[in-house]
Amino acid sequence: MNFIQGKAGWIEVVCGSMFSGKTEELIRRLRRAQIAKLKVQVFKPTIDSRYSADHIASHSAQKLLAKAVRSAQEIVDAVEKDTQVVGIDEAQFFNQDLVDVCQKLANRGIRVIVAGLDQDYRGVPFEPIPQLLAIAEYITKNNAICVVCGNPASRSQRIIPEGDRVVVGAQEAYEARCRLCFDPQLPEKIKQKTEKRASKSAPASRQPEARL
Numbered sequence: 562m563n564f565i566q567g568k569a570g571w572i573e574v575v576c577g578s579m580f581s582g583k584t585e586e587l588i589r590r591l592r593r594a595q596i597a598k599l600k601v602q603v604f605k606p607t608i609d610s611r612y613s614a615d616h617i618a619s620h621s622a623q624k625l626l627a628k629a630v631r632s633a634q635e636i637v638d639a640v641e642k643d644t645q646v647v648g649i650d651e652a653q654f655f656n657q658d659l660v661d662v663c664q665k666l667a668n669r670g671i672r673v674i675v676a677g678l679d680q681d682y683r684g685v686p687f688e689p690i691p692q693l694l695a696i697a698e699y700i701t702k703n704n705a706i707c708v709v710c711g712n713p714a715s716r717s718q719r720i721i722p723e724g725d726r727v728v729v730g731a732q733e734a735y736e737a738r739c740r741l742c743f744d745p746q747l748p749e750k751i752k753q754k755t756e757k758r759a760s761k762s763a764p765a766s767r768q769p770e771a772r773l
Contacts, residue, residue: 568670569670570666570667570668570669570670570671570672570673571667571672571673571697571698571699572663572664572667572673572675572693572696572697572698572699573590573672573673573674573675573697573698573699573700573701574652574675574676574677574690574693574694574697574699574700574701575587575590575674575675575676575677575701575703576676576677576678576679576690576694576700576701576702576703577678577679577702577703577704577705577715578678578679578680578703578704578705578714578715578716578717578737578738579678579705579717579735579737580705580706580714580735580736580737581703581704581705581714581737582703582705583650583676583677583678583703584617584618584623584650584651584676585623586676586701586703587617587648587650587674587676588617588623588624588625590648590674591603591625591646591648591674592625594645594646594672599645599646600641600643600644600645600646601644601645601646601647601648602628602639602640602641602644602646602647602648603617603625603626603627603628603647603648603649603650604627604628604629604630604635604636604639604647604648604649604650605617605627605628605629605630605649605650605651606629606630606631606651606654606655607629607630607631608651608654608727608729609629609650609651609654609729615627615628615629617648617650617651625648627648627650632655632656632658633655633656633658633659633661633662634658634662636649636659636662636666637662637665637666640666640671644671645670645671645672646671646672646673646674647666647671647672647673647674648674648675648676649663649673649674649675649676650676650677651676651677652675652676652677652689652690652693653677653678653681653687653688653689653690654677654727654729655689656688656689657688657689657692659675659689659693660689660692660693660696663675663693663696664696675693675697677690677693678690678717679691679694679702680715680716680717681717681726682717682718682719682726682728682735682745682748683726683745684716684743684745705737706737707737707738707739707742708736708737708738709736709738709739709742710739710741710742712739712741712742713739714737714738714739715739715740716737716738716739716740716743717735717736717737717738718735718736718737718738718742718743718744718747719734719735719747719748720734720735720736720747720748720751721733721734721748721751722748722749722751722752722755723748724748724749724752
């Protein structure tokens, strides 16, 4: 990807399903910026502590030092005056404020690179990624490999009986699936099966003994 050097900043978005190499690509771009001797700062949401509390980390064990923040606004406050490149991982865990934050940073002449899931476990667009895609100058959409059939995977299949939209996890909770093999109802099916199995294994209630 070629960029014209100048005062203008811009926004890059790397999105896709889980296990598609989003964080790996983010780290690659940030390391190249460091090699070019640019001032780089990296941020991640505090909720994501799967592999490290103070690094962004890919599933392939690549790491880069990062600052964990509770909100998107903290990023603006933490970016130093001479910073030229800002990396933000797991963007789907921030609220809509991240869109304005990225706009402000890019308008200050900073190259902003954002990585995150574009769909949740139901296959629904995962805010604020759709809004970031609309304002970004450069977009990269990665596909993983479907664990069922081997086709390109664009969905994150949840394989645990959990219904909350945000559930932080890795291989123990998610699989990469293609459009055909993806089943948004699978978590509920697993939940029902688990509850049914539990009810069958529960001891029968003891009947009171008859008194003479």
